[in-house]
Every structure is written in structure tokens, then in C-alpha cells.
Amino acid sequence: MARDWTKPGPPVARPFAVVSRHGMTQGDLDAAMARYAGGDDSAFDALYRLLSPRLYAFCLRLTRRRQEADDLFQETFLKLHRSRSTFVPRAAAIHWAFAVARSVHLDRVRFRKRRPEAVAETEEGLSTFTSVPSREGSPEEHARAKELMVVVDRVLRDLPENQRAAYVLIREEGLSVSEASSVLGATPTAVKLRAFRAYEAIREALRAAGLDDSELEK
Amino acid sequence: MTPVEIPPPDALRDRIREAVSHTAPAGLTPRTRAAVAVVFILIAIALGVALMRPDIAALPPASLIGVSLGVAFLAAATLVVALSPGRHGLGAPVTWLVVLAATTAPLYAMMTMMAGLGTAPDGPPVRGCFTMSTGVALVGLVGLTYALHRSVPAAAVARGALLGACAGAWAGLTIHLHCPCGEPLHILLGHAAPIAICAALGAVISPRFLRP
Structure with missing residues (x-):
């Protein structure tokens, strides 16, 4: 599912x-x-x-x-x-x-x-997060995470500003859609749609790079 | 879940400390500013009462009071929503702001036209009502923008539009108490159009003063 x-x-x-x-x-x-x-x-x-x-x-x-x-x-x-x-x-x-x-x-x-x-x-x-050193996980996990981060970072960089902001607030900062819509001054539906588009773009890029997009959930 | 945290460089902290020590914070609290906005609105109402239409005694009291209260309620609703801190302290939801800003002028026009309180078909010229209404509304818009000066980090355009509509609605109450003309075209152009114009001005001009 x-x-x-x-x-x-x-x-x-x-x-x-x-x-x-x-x-x-x-x-x-x-x-x-x-x-x-x-x-x-x-x-x-x-x-x-x-x-x-x-x-x-x-x-x-x-x-x-x-x-x-x-x-x-x-x-x-x-x-x-x-x-x-x-x-x-x-x-x-x-x-x-x-x-x-x-x-x-x-x-x-x-x-x-x-x-x-x-x-x-x-x-x-x-470069943003890719230059921050990891402090946890095995070397393999770290390498995989870093590879994933490079792709995510690149996709986020190329996204329109409003999609990037919606994605970061909801997925990375853990805000609810309602909270993110208050911060962004947009309707919850619009924020949901922007975050969804960003998420889909990242998944697409991960698939294209041969990475498992389920890693994104972990 | 754990949000992403990255400490900023230490040098940045000293720079910010230094900059903050040389920057004076805003002195007035939102409550004081809201009080200032209310004073502006009271002035608008007082103006309406002072310049009350000459045929006031001849009008059916129920209709007059009903429409005046309706317009006052509409204006008060826009004020409450515009100044509301909202659920997250960042203002009312943007949908409310936009819907209310867009519907204030049509609602006002509908209420005042349906009441049929016009007794002077050839009343004052449209230009006179338009000028007076726009003037009062602009004064109100300045007061309301001052009330929220540098305190609207999100949805500043929508909030500015609602502030404009709110100021226009209070000016609409003033003009409703002042002008005896009930011609639909006169009401649309002289009384309701300034509300829409003020809402547009609020959306264009106010945001730069509303953002922190």
C-alpha cells in the first residue's frame, strides 16, 4: 500500500x-x-x-x-x-x-x-546537507544514505520554491499539512499538492538513479 | 520523528548578537496596535453619524437599523478575521482571508440595494460619494496596516486585501448613513466600488508594510 x-x-x-x-x-x-x-x-x-x-x-x-x-x-x-x-x-x-x-x-x-x-x-x-558528516550507521548504510542524499538534494534544488518549501516543512520538519499551510500562507490543498509533486519528483529521480525509493520512507 | 538540525557556524552567532544589539525592536504590542485600529474605525463611524442623511427620521426604523447592523456586522467580521492570530499564531486561514476579501463588496452592495432605503433618486453625485467613501476607507486602511505593521510573515497579500475590504466596509457604513440615494448604479459605483478598490490597494500596497 x-x-x-x-x-x-x-x-x-x-x-x-x-x-x-x-x-x-x-x-x-x-x-x-x-x-x-x-x-x-x-x-x-x-x-x-x-x-x-x-x-x-x-x-x-x-x-x-x-x-x-x-x-x-x-x-x-x-x-x-x-x-x-x-x-x-x-x-x-x-x-x-x-x-x-x-x-x-x-x-x-x-x-x-x-x-x-x-x-x-x-x-x-x-551543496547543503551532503557536506554534513554522518554520525551513525555502518559504512555501507552511510554510503547508500549519502548517495540517496545527493539525489534528493539535487531534485530539491531544481524544484520550484513553493514545492521545495512544502516538502521540507511536511517531510523533513514534520509539520502537519495545516501547520505548513499556515507557515506558507497557502491553502492546505495547495500545500498538499505541492508536497506531493515534490515527493513524486524525488521518487522518480531515485528510480532513475537505480536507488530503491522505499529508502525514502526509512 | 526528529526534525533536521544543523548548527550554524559559531561566527554567525557573534555577528547576529552584534547586529541585534544595534537594532531596536518594535515597541508597540499587537494589542496596542489593534486599539489604534479601533480608534480609526470609531472615527469613521463618528463621521457617518455626524454627516447623517437628512431624511433619517422618515425612514422605516426596522429596515434602517437592520441594514446598518448588517453592514456593521460584515465590517466587524472582516476586522475580527483580519486581526485574528489564527490557530497557529500566523493569522486566519488564507481561504477565509481571500473569500471574505472578495465577497465584502458584493455583500455590502446586495444588503444596501435590497433594503430600498433610497428617498432621493437624484441625490448627491456619484463622484462625491465615491470620493468620501474612498477617503474614509484609505484612512482606515492606513490605521489597520499600522496595526499589523511587520507582524504578518505569511499570506501578507491576502491579509492586506482583507484589511482593505475591512476599511472599505467601515467606510461603506459611513456612506450608507450619509447618502439618501438608493439608485443601484449609484450604490455600486459610489458606495461599493471603493470597497473593492480598497481591497485591491490593500493587496498591492499593504504587504510591504505587513511583512516583518
Whole structure:
């Protein structure tokens, strides 16, 4: 039976992920954000520590280039700081941060469309998760996972921005369709469709590369 | 499941710390800003009451009150949805925003035309009503955009459109209390069109002020 791809699956980049190295919980992050939104500057360090690993990974996925991800991440944090008083205390801080990051990213994309000469895409700059070392599994598993990651990374890179964002939020970040639609400012149906198209494109690419597409589910 | 986590470079943290220390955060809370928006709306209503149509005493009270409350309810509904933090703190679902923004002007036109409260077929010129309604709506749109300044990271275009429709609906209430003309064309062009125009302006201009 085909898997329900709208349900959050294990992250594609799992072999390269740093799993909760800070023992982060959603509650800790939301509490830190609520303190920071209330004007407590001393909450910045806790907020940065708890928020940055997931936010930086998201920025990398959006931009596909390390240098740009750094800039997007920095700008996002500045915007979070500047508009911190508008954070709704009962909301999930990570969703808010993702929404701000995507908003900043779209602004940058629009700016680049007006000034295309400002962008020079290089192969070196395109690598994202493939350059992050693995910490678990046998060498064979690692090699297979890395091969899979290269394909996934390449497909995601070539996808339209809205499909990539929907896929990353649902499949890699584990957001529900409803949460992802709030972050992306689109209808749940549209988000489902975008994630589905991205998922199908990845499966197709894995099959073409002779890889088992069921690996994607693991 | 475990979300993907990649720590950013340490140097980035120091850069951000430095940049944050030189950037002043917004001072006003959303509640204060919402209060500012309500003040703008109260001004619009007060304007309508102050410039009330001369034939008000001759109108059937049930129809007058019914339509006025209907328009006020429509405007209040757009306001509540536009300012709502939504289930995830990122605003109301985009479907609500779009549907409400698109239907406010037709609903307003339908309500005011069906009431048949016109007593002066040759009332004030369309241009006068259009100018007054658009002017009040623009003031309202500025107030509402200020209320949500830098606080809408997602669906800013749809939210801007609804803010415009909301401002237009409050201006529509003002003009409904002001103008005695009941001609369908006059109502469409002079009273309802500014709502649609304001919604379009909200969709085009407001997002750049609404995004963080």
C-alpha cells in the first residue's frame, strides 16, 4: 500500500542530522520566545541555542547555498528580534520563525529577479546537507544514505520554491499539512499538492538513479 | 520523528548578537496596535453619524437599523478575521482571508440595494460619494496596516486585501448613513466600488508594510 505522504515522515537528511543535541523541546523554545517577546533580552542566548539548529537547516534548504543561508539566517534573526513584540505567546515559535525566514527568502528572491546579475550559482555553493558528516550507521548504510542524499538534494534544488518549501516543512520538519499551510500562507490543498509533486519528483529521480525509493520512507 | 538540525557556524552567532544589539525592536504590542485600529474605525463611524442623511427620521426604523447592523456586522467580521492570530499564531486561514476579501463588496452592495432605503433618486453625485467613501476607507486602511505593521510573515497579500475590504466596509457604513440615494448604479459605483478598490490597494500596497 502506498504511504500517506501528507503525514510527516522521517527526515530525508536523517543520517546527517544532529538529533536534539540540546535536548530541545517545543515547550522550552516557546517559553524562551515568549520571554524574549516580552522584552527580556537575557532570553536571547537560550532562544538562539534552541532555535538556530532547525532554523539554519531550513534556511539551507530554502537557499541551497551556504553563503546565502548564512545571510538569510542572520536577516531572519534580525527580523525576529525587530518584530518580537508581535509574536503571539500561545503560538509555536518554530513555526513563526519558519514563516519569517520564508518571507525574508521570498523578498530576497524577488529582489534577485529584479537584479539577476547579483547571483552567480556555483556547484560548490550548491551543496547543503551532503557536506554534513554522518554520525551513525555502518559504512555501507552511510554510503547508500549519502548517495540517496545527493539525489534528493539535487531534485530539491531544481524544484520550484513553493514545492521545495512544502516538502521540507511536511517531510523533513514534520509539520502537519495545516501547520505548513499556515507557515506558507497557502491553502492546505495547495500545500498538499505541492508536497506531493515534490515527493513524486524525488521518487522518480531515485528510480532513475537505480536507488530503491522505499529508502525514502526509512 | 526528529526534525533536521544543523548548527550554524559559531561566527554567525557573534555577528547576529552584534547586529541585534544595534537594532531596536518594535515597541508597540499587537494589542496596542489593534486599539489604534479601533480608534480609526470609531472615527469613521463618528463621521457617518455626524454627516447623517437628512431624511433619517422618515425612514422605516426596522429596515434602517437592520441594514446598518448588517453592514456593521460584515465590517466587524472582516476586522475580527483580519486581526485574528489564527490557530497557529500566523493569522486566519488564507481561504477565509481571500473569500471574505472578495465577497465584502458584493455583500455590502446586495444588503444596501435590497433594503430600498433610497428617498432621493437624484441625490448627491456619484463622484462625491465615491470620493468620501474612498477617503474614509484609505484612512482606515492606513490605521489597520499600522496595526499589523511587520507582524504578518505569511499570506501578507491576502491579509492586506482583507484589511482593505475591512476599511472599505467601515467606510461603506459611513456612506450608507450619509447618502439618501438608493439608485443601484449609484450604490455600486459610489458606495461599493471603493470597497473593492480598497481591497485591491490593500493587496498591492499593504504587504510591504505587513511583512516583518
